[in-house]
Amino acid sequence: MTPMTATTLAAALSRRELSAEQVLRDCLERIDQREPELHAFAHLDPAPALARARQLDAGAVTGPLHGLPLGVKDLFDTADLPTAYGSAIWHGHQPRADAGVVAACRAAGALIPGKTVTTEFAAFTAGPTRNPHHAGHTPGGSSSGSAAAVAAGWLPLALGTQTAASIVRPAAYCGIVGFKPSVGLIGRAGVKLMSDTLDTVGGFARTVEDVALLAAVLTGDEGLRLGDGAGFGAIAAGDDASGARVGLFRGPHWDMVGDDVRALWEGVARRVGREVASPDWFAPLTALQIDVMQYEAARSLAWEHVNRSALLSDRMRALLDTGATIDGGAHRRNIEATRIARRRAGMLFEHHDMLLAPSAAGEAGLWEEGTGDPLFGRAWTLLGLPCLHLPLGVGANGLPIGLQVVGAMGDDARVLRAGDWLQGLLRDRVG
Amino acid sequence: MTPMTATTLAAALSRRELSAEQVLRDCLERIDQREPELHAFAHLDPAPALARARQLDAGAVTGPLHGLPLGVKDLFDTADLPTAYGSAIWHGHQPRADAGVVAACRAAGALIPGKTVTTEFAAFTAGPTRNPHHAGHTPGGSSSGSAAAVAAGWLPLALGTQTAASIVRPAAYCGIVGFKPSVGLIGRAGVKLMSDTLDTVGGFARTVEDVALLAAVLTGDEGLRLGDGAGFGAIAAGDDASGARVGLFRGPHWDMVGDDVRALWEGVARRVGREVASPDWFAPLTALQIDVMQYEAARSLAWEHVNRSALLSDRMRALLDTGATIDGGAHRRNIEATRIARRRAGMLFEHHDMLLAPSAAGEAGLWEEGTGDPLFGRAWTLLGLPCLHLPLGVGANGLPIGLQVVGAMGDDARVLRAGDWLQGLLRDRVG
Numbered sequence: 001m002t003p004m005t006a007t008t009l010a011a012a013l014s015r016r017e018l019s020a021e022q023v024l025r026d027c028l029e030r031i032d033q034r035e036p037e038l039h040a041f042a043h044l045d046p047a048p049a050l051a052r053a054r055q056l057d058a059g060a061v062t063g064p065l066h067g068l069p070l071g072v073k074d075l076f077d078t079a080d081l082p083t084a085y086g087s088a089i090w091h092g093h094q095p096r097a098d099a100g101v102v103a104a105c106r107a108a109g110a111l112i113p114g115k116t117v118t119t120e121f122a123a124f125t126a127g128p129t130r131n132p133h134h135a136g137h138t139p140g141g142s143s144s145g146s147a148a149a150v151a152a153g154w155l156p157l158a159l160g161t162q163t164a165a166s167i168v169r170p171a172a173y174c175g176i177v178g179f180k181p182s183v184g185l186i187g188r189a190g191v192k193l194m195s196d197t198l199d200t201v202g203g204f205a206r207t208v209e210d211v212a213l214l215a216a217v218l219t220g221d222e223g224l225r226l227g228d229g230a231g232f233g234a235i236a237a238g239d240d241a242s243g244a245r246v247g248l249f250r251g252p253h254w255d256m257v258g259d260d261v262r263a264l265w266e267g268v269a270r271r272v273g274r275e276v277a278s279p280d281w282f283a284p285l286t287a288l289q290i291d292v293m294q295y296e297a298a299r300s301l302a303w304e305h306v307n308r309s310a311l312l313s314d315r316m317r318a319l320l321d322t323g324a325t326i327d328g329g330a331h332r333r334n335i336e337a338t339r340i341a342r343r344r345a346g347m348l349f350e351h352h353d354m355l356l357a358p359s360a361a362g363e364a365g366l367w368e369e370g371t372g373d374p375l376f377g378r379a380w381t382l383l384g385l386p387c388l389h390l391p392l393g394v395g396a397n398g399l400p401i402g403l404q405v406v407g408a409m410g411d412d413a414r415v416l417r418a419g420d421w422l423q424g425l426l427r428d429r430v431g
Numbered sequence: 432m433t434p435m436t437a438t439t440l441a442a443a444l445s446r447r448e449l450s451a452e453q454v455l456r457d458c459l460e461r462i463d464q465r466e467p468e469l470h471a472f473a474h475l476d477p478a479p480a481l482a483r484a485r486q487l488d489a490g491a492v493t494g495p496l497h498g499l500p501l502g503v504k505d506l507f508d509t510a511d512l513p514t515a516y517g518s519a520i521w522h523g524h525q526p527r528a529d530a531g532v533v534a535a536c537r538a539a540g541a542l543i544p545g546k547t548v549t550t551e552f553a554a555f556t557a558g559p560t561r562n563p564h565h566a567g568h569t570p571g572g573s574s575s576g577s578a579a580a581v582a583a584g585w586l587p588l589a590l591g592t593q594t595a596a597s598i599v600r601p602a603a604y605c606g607i608v609g610f611k612p613s614v615g616l617i618g619r620a621g622v623k624l625m626s627d628t629l630d631t632v633g634g635f636a637r638t639v640e641d642v643a644l645l646a647a648v649l650t651g652d653e654g655l656r657l658g659d660g661a662g663f664g665a666i667a668a669g670d671d672a673s674g675a676r677v678g679l680f681r682g683p684h685w686d687m688v689g690d691d692v693r694a695l696w697e698g699v700a701r702r703v704g705r706e707v708a709s710p711d712w713f714a715p716l717t718a719l720q721i722d723v724m725q726y727e728a729a730r731s732l733a734w735e736h737v738n739r740s741a742l743l744s745d746r747m748r749a750l751l752d753t754g755a756t757i758d759g760g761a762h763r764r765n766i767e768a769t770r771i772a773r774r775r776a777g778m779l780f781e782h783h784d785m786l787l788a789p790s791a792a793g794e795a796g797l798w799e800e801g802t803g804d805p806l807f808g809r810a811w812t813l814l815g816l817p818c819l820h821l822p823l824g825v826g827a828n829g830l831p832i833g834l835q836v837v838g839a840m841g842d843d844a845r846v847l848r849a850g851d852w853l854q855g856l857l858r859d860r861v862g
Contacts, residue, residue: 079734100731100734103736103737104730184628185762185766188627189623189731194620196620197615219759220762221758221762299651301531303530327653328654329654331650332652335841410767
């Protein structure tokens with residue numbers, strides 16, 4: 001039996017047709033069955049969540065996530081569960097407080113049975129997590145455990161963060177919906193910062209409607225929710241491309257895209273949109289993102305780099321070593337270039353409501369080869385634009401593929417509504 | 432004897448004319464004399480700093496802050512000193528790691544003898560700190576202890592943060608130099624976040640040259656340092672206003688400015704610059720800053736607000752209560768308005784290299800009346816522009832007054848150079 005969506009579960013829970021304890025126990029049972037294979041949890045301790053579930057069942061309906069199990073990436077502080085940021089340096093660390101967004105989700109009724117695996121400090125060194133569609137493959141990173149736990153049907157919702165492509169890539173590899181909101185809308189208090197300029201909180205679900213429910217709680221903006229009351233506007237009015245101005249943005253790294261995603265792209269292009277050329281200023285943004293991220297990571301993790309270097313992975317240490325060589329004056333110019341690029345990005349949406357772009361080159365690679373390349377996320381994260389990954393098919397190995405919807409800065413509601421419409425339109429017709 | 436400046440001390444320390452231990456012991460002696468009166472420290476524990484001083488004296492010269500005592504606002508995590516963010520909720524909290532900027536200062540050779548008092552979560556509820564110029568008056572907030580410790584001559588440098596006016600106001604009340612850099616240049620990892628959009632790391636010193644030395648370490652940008660190698664460019668070439676395009680920006684709250692600052696302003700206006708009218712879009716920024724700060728504070732401190740409300744001050748709880756009533760959709764529009772205002776702010780500098788503006792309405796008020804009004808900082812912090820407070824005189828009560836230099840986004844180096852030049856030009860000629 002396919003587990004219910006978050007939206008369906010939330011409705012049943014708020015009507016008391018299901019108890020929070022029962023829903024959580026069902027989740028825990030599914031987790032128990034496959035966690036030895038998938039290793040999605042850095043720490044699993046159902047006791048506090050079960051106690052809270054019983055409280056919820058005995059009291060009033062709390063909020064829009066009432067009784068919903070939620071996976072929390074181990075980059076977010078939690079007051080009742082240890083938090084190690086994927087690093088041996090932070091092994092056994094027990095924060096005193098919840099991160100702001102964790103507290104918001106709990107206040108809305110979410111139950112948190114454990115912390116999901118992150119790569120080391122949300123960078124590139126993989127944790128133990130496997131892809132639920134094939135345990136020999138990576139789930140992607142850095143939000144590896146959150147994506148795997150949702151894709152496995154264990155949890156309806158999970159939190160992630162993105163600095164390069166850490167939501168969109170694992171969503172693509174795991175065949176679920178991943179949403180990275182506009183930068184700056186969701187506070188990061190209590191989230192281990194790697195890059196002040198880039199780090200963005202978002203989440204995972206199995207449907208766009210579900211991830212919109214989560215996004216509404218994370219932002220406090222009810223306007224992000226879909227459903228009857230939300231209204232789709234001009235975009236949803238049509239049942240084909242004529243209703244929405246969709247730009248098909250292959251981007252500067254199209255030559256890296258494999259046959260599976262190319263075939264998907266051609267199928268989509270027959271249904272919606274018009275090809276959009278990548279402007280000259282776009283291609284250099286990938287390298288700019290790398291420099292900004294490396295410099296800021298070395299600054300953010302200076303204590304770890306200076307004092308606990310032996311407990312860093314070689315790859316993490318190399319990243320911080322490189323970041324520490326970037327001069328502050330160069331970084332100031334990089335931040336100025338980022339600011340200019342963010343202004344220019346508005347031009348991409350003068351003739352289009354949203355863009356469709358590759359999320360990843362293709363299916364998930366082998367687990368042994370790491371969490372994959374964030375190439376197709378870097379520029380969008382640097383620009384701070386809302387990105388929504390839509391699972392749209394499978395590749396040659398039977399693993400998921402899809403595309404991302406990218407919107408203008410602050411246009412998160414339209415991205416979610418357009419994504420919902422596009423997924424319905426495209427899922428069964430492309431290829 | 433007036434204590435040496437940071438720049439002079441650093442030179443003597445790097446030439447080994449002074450030992451780090453001796454410099455630190457001198458500081459500690461001055462602290463011991465007046466701390467019972469001024470209460471600038473939330474936690475004072477010289478042992479780790481003394482041990483480090485002996486290490487420095489026995490080893491090679493480490494960096495530009497080699498052996499310099501540094502005050503650290505108790506909003507920054509420190510691995511060897513407890514960190515309570517000015518809140519009873521965090522009493523006795525011992526972070527595992529240093530904040531990124533603290534680690535950077537230590538790597539540059541700084542010695543940290545204690546944590547300086549912050550208002551509760553860097554908002555409005557005052558700590559015990561008194562103004563060094565008159566203990567019956569407030570030092571300002573939120574960086575109360577850092578400003579007082581520098582003004583008292585205890586420490587040559589100290590770290591602060593600004594969300595509304597928390598660097599500029601205490602610098603004004605204490606008669607020292609305070610520098611809030613451009614937003615987004617200095618990472619905030621390990622700093623207790625109140626507002627992602629506004630919180631900015633900066634510092635205090637007794638001279639512009641000193642605060643520029645600190646800013647160079649905080650950003651890793653050697654181009655911020657003054658001194659022989661730095662060059663003053665066109666601005667410093669003149670010895671009066673003809674060399675620099677200084678705009679005199681009274682701003683929309685001029686009617687709140689008291690007689691002392693008005694007299695100072697008239698004296699300055701005779702020497703430099705031209706009056707600049709406040710554009711229509713500027714006045715609403717103060718209210719916008721309040722809304723952004725309140726919403727984000729409620730989100731950042733959601734765990735404290737929900738779970739430890741009884742340990743909040745009434746004023747802090749009221750701020751969070753108000754912030755929690757602001758809808759996420761309204762906040763999204765506020766962030767969009769902030770983005771638009773930050774773009775418009777460039778227009779303020781089309782005809783001026785920098786602006787001079789009031790830092791505060793006048794002298795520090797009585798201690799019992801709180802830390803004063805951040806009115807004159809709110810809009811500049813919302814715009815994210817670099818602000819440098821210059822002490823330029825005294826008011827009717829014998830307490831310090833001054834003005835702030837405000838620069839274009841990213842123009843921090845020019846603000847520091849212009850500030851140094853202006854201070855020399857104005858200090859002895861106005862009034």
